[in-house]
Amino acid sequence: MSNNYQTTMRAIHVCSVGFALAFLISSALANDAYLFLNEIPIGGEGGWDILTIDSPANRLYLSHATKVVVVDLNKNAVAGEIADTPGVHAFVAV
Structure with a gap:
């Protein structure tokens, strides 16, 4: 395989891992932002x-x-x- 192809594939791999980590970190931070304060009964079926x-x-x-x-x-x-x-x-x- 050519050196150019290997460099391109390595860059794609690094970007993919970076995007996955960014998504996981942002998801984890978003879950901490919500708190249950109270419940309001609405009723109905x-x-x-x-x-x-x-x-x-x-x-x-x-x-x-x-x-x-x-x-x-x-x-x-x-x-x-x-x-x-x-x-x-x-x-x-x-």
């Missing part, structure tokens, strides 16, 4: 879809089958529901 946070209003919107549940994050409680939204998958607070 089935799964939930996309969550949206409205930071200025301090509200969390959870889409769920035929409704959007609104959670007041200051009170850690359900503030209300936006009903009659069949097939809702997401909600954007404007």
Whole structure:
């Protein structure tokens, strides 16, 4: 094999190992950034879809089958529901 080919393959190998290490280190650091603070009972059956946070209003919107549940994050409680939204998958607070 040529010297150029070996140099290229060595560089690819070093870069691959470097990217793998960077990914593993960043993943390990990201796991330490999350803490469980409390649990807010939402209720309802089935799964939930996309969550949206409205930071200025301090509200969390959870889409769920035929409704959007609104959670007041200051009170850690359900503030209300936006009903009659069949097939809702997401909600954007404007």
